[in-house]
Amino acid sequence: MTNPRLFTGLCFLLSLMLGGCESATVSMSSRMDGQIPAGKIGLAPGGGVLSDAIGVELFQRGFDTMDSTQSPTNIAAVKAEGIDTLLIVKAVGGYDSLPEAATIRIVQTSTGKTIAAINWQNGHGGMAGSIADRSMREGLVEAAKQIVDKLSLKLSK
Numbered sequence: 001m002t003n004p005r006l007f008t009g010l011c012f013l014l015s016l017m018l019g020g021c022e023s024a025t026v027s028m029s030s031r032m033d034g035q036i037p038a039g040k041i042g043l044a045p046g047g048g049v050l051s052d053a054i055g056v057e058l059f060q061r062g063f064d065t066m067d068s069t070q071s072p073t074n075i076a077a078v079k080a081e082g083i084d085t086l087l088i089v090k091a092v093g094g095y096d097s098l099p100e101a102a103t104i105r106i107v108q109t110s111t112g113k114t115i116a117a118i119n120w121q122n123g124h125g126g127m128a129g130s131i132a133d134r135s136m137r138e139g140l141v142e143a144a145k146q147i148v149d150k151l152s153l154k155l156s157k
Contacts, residue, residue, distance in 0.1 A: 024120065058087075
């Protein structure tokens with residue numbers, strides 16, 4: 001007679017090995033050397049809950065942010081409001097309502113040029129929906145923290 005816990009554990013390990021696991025990844029590129037003076041950061045409307053979560057995380061770390069529902073959509077109007085940089089977030093939700101992937105751009109309002117960009121991809125493991133997969137995926141708050149961890153290496157207050 002086999003031990004059911006042992007069997008379950010072996011199945012879990014096998015699913016990890018066959019399906020492969022990858023934790024969430026964040027990559028960033030920038031056209032500016034050194035720190036980017038962020039000044040007042042506006043959150044572009046339409047970025048959804050991930051944009052708001054990133055804004056909250058930036059605020060908690062001492063950055064000056066402007067609520068996405070109050071940010072103008074025209075870059076000239078954004079600059080006129082005293083906003084130095086605009087954070088533009090586009091995200092895709094996964095099968096489990098967690099964020100799947102996101103692109104984040106930091107645009108300098110004085111020039112309209114993208115000065116930094118981030119790609120974020122949620123982790124995965126085994127088959128979608130499996131225990132291994134669920135254990136590798138990050139929620140909204142953790143995704144925002146990972147993105148801001150990367151951003152804060154470049155942004156200065």
